[in-house]
Amino acid sequence: xxxLSFTLSQNLYVRDPQATDLGQKIIQSSIEMIDKLGFDHFTxxxxxxxxxxxxxxxxxxxxxxxxxxxxxxxxxxTWLEYRIDYEINNIKSPTERLKLCLHKLCEEKVFDPQVxxxxxxALDRIMIAEFEKTFLTKQVDEDNKDGLFLPYKSLxxxxxxxxxxxxxxxxxPHSLASxxxxxxxxxxxxxxxxxTLSDIKYDPKQQYKKLYVLIEQLVFKTIQ
Amino acid sequence: xxxLSFTLSQNLYVRDPQATDLGQKIIQSSIEMIDKLGFDHFTxxxxxxxxxxxxxxxxxxxxxxxxxxxxxxxxxxTWLEYRIDYEINNIKSPTERLKLCLHKLCEEKVFDPQVxxxxxxALDRIMIAEFEKTFLTKQVDEDNKDGLFLPYKSLxxxxxxxxxxxxxxxxxPHSLASxxxxxxxxxxxxxxxxxTLSDIKYDPKQQYKKLYVLIEQLVFKTIQ
DNA sequence: CGTTTTTGATAGTAATACTATTAATTATTG
DNA sequence: CAATAATTAATAGTATTACTATCAAAAACG
Numbered sequence: 001x002x003x004l005s006f007t008l009s010q011n012l013y014v015r016d017p018q019a020t021d022l023g024q025k026i027i028q029s030s031i032e033m034i035d036k037l038g039f040d041h042f043t044x045x046x047x048x049x050x051x052x053x054x055x056x057x058x059x060x061x062x063x064x065x066x067x068x069x070x071x072x073x074x075x076x077x078t079w080l081e082y083r084i085d086y087e088i089n090n091i092k093s094p095t096e097r098l099k100l101c102l103h104k105l106c107e108e109k110v111f112d113p114q115v116x117x118x119x120x121x122a123l124d125r126i127m128i129a130e131f132e133k134t135f136l137t138k139q140v141d142e143d144n145k146d147g148l149f150l151p152y153k154s155l156x157x158x159x160x161x162x163x164x165x166x167x168x169x170x171x172x173p174h175s176l177a178s179x180x181x182x183x184x185x186x187x188x189x190x191x192x193x194x195x196t197l198s199d200i201k202y203d204p205k206q207q208y209k210k211l212y213v214l215i216e217q218l219v220f221k222t223i224q
Numbered sequence: 225x226x227x228l229s230f231t232l233s234q235n236l237y238v239r240d241p242q243a244t245d246l247g248q249k250i251i252q253s254s255i256e257m258i259d260k261l262g263f264d265h266f267t268x269x270x271x272x273x274x275x276x277x278x279x280x281x282x283x284x285x286x287x288x289x290x291x292x293x294x295x296x297x298x299x300x301x302t303w304l305e306y307r308i309d310y311e312i313n314n315i316k317s318p319t320e321r322l323k324l325c326l327h328k329l330c331e332e333k334v335f336d337p338q339v340x341x342x343x344x345x346a347l348d349r350i351m352i353a354e355f356e357k358t359f360l361t362k363q364v365d366e367d368n369k370d371g372l373f374l375p376y377k378s379l380x381x382x383x384x385x386x387x388x389x390x391x392x393x394x395x396x397p398h399s400l401a402s403x404x405x406x407x408x409x410x411x412x413x414x415x416x417x418x419x420t421l422s423d424i425k426y427d428p429k430q431q432y433k434k435l436y437v438l439i440e441q442l443v444f445k446t447i448q
Numbered sequence: 449c450g451t452t453t454t455t456g457a458t459a460g461t462a463a464t465a466c467t468a469t470t471a472a473t474t475a476t477t478g
Numbered sequence: 479c480a481a482t483a484a485t486t487a488a489t490a491g492t493a494t495t496a497c498t499a500t501c502a503a504a505a506a507c508g
Contacts, residue, residue, distance in 0.1 A: 038362040138262040178421040197402040
């Protein structure tokens with residue numbers, strides 16, 4: 001079996017966490033802890049305790065917890081785009097391609113044995129609850145200049161190309177693509193915590209089907 | 225001229241800021257400071273300095289800065305819903321009503337002289353950058369139980385009723401309503417900071433027209 | 449085997465998010 | 479109207495957070 005590993009922007013870390021044992025422990029444990037505590041209550045001290053190391057050692061890998069969060073999120077978007085590419089390989093029909101892509105975006109995320117040290121289920125929950133905190137900051141322009149949002153933009157661009165292939169005349173493909181990426185996560189969050197804001201009923205197994213119908217309808221009716 | 229004032233949930237504050245001089249100064253200055261510093265860098269100490277009072281005094285009005293942010297955001301949604309109600313009064317055609325509502329949602333927010341101590345332009349920028357931080361927390365269920373998100377839910381419900389009046393058979397009105405509320409703000413944020421994610425070009429005066437076209441098209445095509 | 453690199457242990461700082469205490473002011477009531 | 483109760487402001491203090499600095503021990507590396 002092939003082992004997956006992605007190269008992420010060097011601006012994200014001080015020292016590449018994929019290169020060492022301690023680095024991988026940091027990634028593994030931070031996913032677990034951010035999922036459990038929420039990003040706001042997650043600290044490098046708690047992380048260091050958890051892996052039996054020290055705060056100072058963690059700082060040798062990541063400048064601060066904001067960069068660590070972006071690292072995890074960039075990893076997720078890169079992984080997701082890879083999976084979409086893999087899935088749509090050899091599909092010629094634009095409509096079929098867009099539908100398959102939407103399927104991949106909406107589907108339940110399960111543990112991917114190709115990447116041993118990452119718990120994709122926990123990471124998916126982190127995406128739902130924390131993604132927007134990465135760019136809703138005062139440093140957004142600086143972070144953007146440093147290329148920290150490239151994986152998200154890249155996926156967005158890919159979706160735009162699929163949309164445009166189906167409907168070359170639709171005027172707002174970028175807005176639609178970025179909207180569905182946020183929408184998918186929001187609707188799952190609402191289903192769970194603010195049910196009056198969504199028509200998706202919370203159900204760990206079944207909710208993804210209805211979510212797909214909602215998204216597919218919205219996309220195809222809008223661009224037709 | 226009528227003076228507007230809204231009654232917000234008592235769970236939001238320790239002491240009603242509308243009732244005293246100091247309370248109103250807290251509201252006024254917090255809008256200015258959160259807009260300028262961003263919510264993360266905003267503290268009660270800075271706020272207290274700004275209005276020539278003390279941290280402890282601010283804590284007598286709001287339990288913490290999270291509740292203060294929700295207070296501002298609840299005020300905004302209540303104000304916006306009031307303006308929509310006012311606008312669509314006596315409009316009989318469901319289509320016309322929905323369109324007017326979308327117009328109100330998308331339009332540029334300007335200073336409302338009916339509410340002297342609130343700078344709606346600054347508050348609108350706060351909404352764009354900070355709204356999602358109010359519910360993307362670990363305490364969301366508790367806050368929800370305390371009714372802290374009622375104004376947002378109420379506006380959402382109203383939009384649902386307008387959608388349903390136009391298209392009774394559309395299956396996902398709640399999801400659509402909550403999506404456009406988030407989408408409007410996100411697209412304006414992207415236009416400004418992450419332009420490759422949107423087809424709206426940043427332009428403080430003109431951007432709202434194109435935003436409206438995007439939203440109107442998305443809504444009407446989706447529900448038709 | 450010696451040198452560079454990496455880690456761990458310890459300590460320290462400035463800022464944040466509160467809490468507790470006391471002093472001053474205002475309101476209530478006999 | 480004076481005594482007392484309640485409310486508010488000002489001051490100070492605590493625990494936690496987000497880092498930084500230093501130095502010695504351990505690993506890795508040529």
